[in-house]
Ligand SMILES: Nc1ncnc2c1ncn2[C@@H]1O[C@H](COP(=O)(O)OP(=O)(O)O)[C@@H](O)[C@H]1O
């Protein structure tokens with residue numbers, strides 16, 4: 128298991144380095160740092176002198192080394208719009224996005240697992256048919272349409288839920304959370320439902336098809352032949368085996384969910400990273416864009432590494448492979 | 452001797468999208484307490500579905516269309532699901548063909564053993580279940596069983612897994628074990644070992660055994676009686692030694708002649724010409740008639756009933772006259 132973890136962490140580091148190279152490349156090609164620093168009145172000689180001072184004339188690998196060194200220290204440059212370190216802006220916006228993704232993941236897990244299992248063990252029931260039909264429709268409705276329909280019904284017509292913003296936020300350390308107040312929860316309901324609506328149908332179908340495949344296997348037939356009761360066959364024998372592929376795909380999809388926050392946050396004016404990203408694009412705030420890319424990349428790699436380790440814990444054959 | 456199991460006129464059908472097909476057409480046989488019976492025939496003859504029908508566990512879309520499975524005064528083809536479940540793995544155990552596919556990959560051997568005991572003995576303590584599991588593992592010669600209980604299936608070889616599966620079958624001291632080609636998936640070198648173990652255990656505990664196999668040589672060493680199946684019907688039944696040394700049905704004769712030890716070295720094996728028909732194109736009359744060297748007109752019209760052959764074997768073949776009392 129330890130060898131497995133070391134291998135997995137090494138892989139994660141390699142991916143992070145690749146992300147940093149991409150981030151560096153973007154930084155190099157988008158936006159001239161001098162333009163942010165000085166006005167048009169500065170002469171060519173002074174500019175050249177400044178380039179030299181900032182090390183902008185060094186070979187690319189020296190510059191990359193400096194970029195990486197700074198990045199490790201948490202310095203990803205200064206946002207042109209906020210006039211503050213990009214990392215600081217990111218860390219300030221991150222809790223909003225992470226909480227949104229967290230609540231959406233909870234919705235996905237707590238709905239897709241029971242619904243997926245049910246539609247696998249009772250494939251001919253009315254509910255299963257509805258779910259399967261509904262999930263096709265669900266996949267094909269774009270997020271912003273779901274979002275706008277929800278806002279129309281629950282905010283405009285019924286007036287039950289607020290249509291934008293995070294509501295009341297409580298600071299705990301550096302983390303601004305909306306999950307400790309009723310108002311915060313009221314605000315997060317619709318955005319998290321909108322965000323989870325993309326992945327939920329996929330997960331229900333994934334769990335269903337994996338579970339149905341497992342139910343056809345010899346070891347399940349053997350469990351029946353041993354006289355094991357239905358509940359245990361379904362929830363212990365079959366579901367544990369269903370989990371393995373679901374965890375793998377689930378990890379990747381969780382990463383994709385982060386990308387979808389850009390849409391959701393824009394629709395609900397949710398003050399998180401996705402919203403910030405759209406603003407940064409409009410303002411051509413290159414350092415902030417690079418910082419966003421690096422941050423999201425690292426979070427995705429981190430999530431996938433953790434998911435792989437959970438997979439290793441559930442799957443006994445991985446543990447052995449690690450021992451060797 | 453008393454009867455343990457009586458299968459009567461069992462008809463198993465598969466409801467396929469293209470229509471219904473009949474996998475077994477009126478199979479009947481009896482098993483005495485402690486008797487070991489070999490169910491022999493080539494692949495597709497209907498041996499497995501017959502075996503699984505006894506515990507009412509035929510894979511969909513298969514079902515028992517008619518017939519009875521009498522086990523100790525109950526017709527298992529008709530009992531409730533819950534009653535059937537309480538017999539499976541308790542009084543009737545099953546051993547599957549491929550030990551690499553049979554055990555659940557994510558559960559330990561210990562879990563897969565004790566769960567069976569707990570399922571059938573709700574009050575049993577964890578310790579008691581563990582001790583029984585250990586005892587049975589020792590019976591099948593698994594070394595250091597205490598350590599093995601915590602291990603997962605992939606940590607065992609095929610032969611070891613099949614031993615564990617035999618140990619699981621023994622957990623509840625069943626009256627009947629149905630073993631569906633238990634050695635087919637194993638290395639030739641350990642096949643005999645496993646067979647011997649199985650026979651020994653059945654003998655000492657007076658357990659009934661239905662041994663399903665396509666390998667006549669295997670049955671010869673293990674069972675007292677044989678039923679030969681062809682295209683969903685039993686064509687010959689009798690004492691193992693009689694059937695092997697003096698087969699009556701032309702199909703059985705062909706099977707025996709095709710055994711490697713029946714031909715001289717360097718000679719070609721004597722294969723029966725033609726192939727067993729698929730379920731969709733079983734011919735009218737005796738299903739073996741297109742391949743039979745002794746075929747007569749009557750063979751193509753009506754299915755022959757079982758009758759007594761020259762040496763006392765029961766044979767479904769017109770070559771032998773029906774006795775008066777059978778008519
Ligand atoms: N799940 C199934 N669907 C359709 N036909 C089946 C299925 N299982 C078995 N059969 C048919 O039933 C017949 C008997 O199969 P089986 O009992 O497995 O044969 P054996 O064990 O003698 O090799 C075969 O001809 C096979 O085609």
Ligand SMILES: [Mg+2]
Nearest residue numbers: 498499631632
């Ligand atoms: Mg078979």
